[in-house]
Amino acid sequence: MEHKKTYNAKELKTPHGRLIIEGPISPEKLASYEFHKDLVAFRPPAQQHKALVEIAGLPEGRIIVARLGHMIVGYVTYLYPDPLERWSEGGMEDLIELGAIEVIPEFRGWSVGKNLLIVSMMDDAMDDYIIITTEYYWHWDLKGTGLNVWEYRKVMEKMMNAGGLTWYATDDPEISSHPANCLMARIGKRIPTESIQQFDQLRFMNRFMY
Numbered sequence: 001m002e003h004k005k006t007y008n009a010k011e012l013k014t015p016h017g018r019l020i021i022e023g024p025i026s027p028e029k030l031a032s033y034e035f036h037k038d039l040v041a042f043r044p045p046a047q048q049h050k051a052l053v054e055i056a057g058l059p060e061g062r063i064i065v066a067r068l069g070h071m072i073v074g075y076v077t078y079l080y081p082d083p084l085e086r087w088s089e090g091g092m093e094d095l096i097e098l099g100a101i102e103v104i105p106e107f108r109g110w111s112v113g114k115n116l117l118i119v120s121m122m123d124d125a126m127d128d129y130i131i132i133t134t135e136y137y138w139h140w141d142l143k144g145t146g147l148n149v150w151e152y153r154k155v156m157e158k159m160m161n162a163g164g165l166t167w168y169a170t171d172d173p174e175i176s177s178h179p180a181n182c183l184m185a186r187i188g189k190r191i192p193t194e195s196i197q198q199f200d201q202l203r204f205m206n207r208f209m210y
Contacts, residue, residue, distance in 0.1 A: 117163030
């Protein structure tokens, strides 16, 4: 499958300054930007910056960033699912995962996450993919936001909806382990029926066990 990537950008005015939301960006461009010290949700900032540069270099990898000048203050990643997850089992070329989305605390509440998703979907090539995201409450910054799991889940769903992702049922054990966890997906306009059927089989792999 050919992974076409078309760069898009938009401005977002916030009380803390004017952000540029842009991508997918090249590994070289990404490496040249500074990475904010508060981007700590997944690993230490320097390590996460390095990981994002690697993702940007993958054929299917896409990184969309929110930056203040040369400083990255938020990002979203898209790449093939982790080989250890069920979503990679079908070896589907047209299924990618929104793997991580993060915005520093200072810029939360100004629709940065929502705009990262909007800019992501400006690329027509996104209609060639089934895009999934798995939401686990243990990744959420409940402490920093002061929200409970259900309030946070509502915020996450609303943000994902901005990118056209909606809730899908699944029997995946990790997702099923807590009612606030969920699978969300966006099925592109050009996805063939076979791929949708394959995705349905991945969502319900335990249906024949009972």
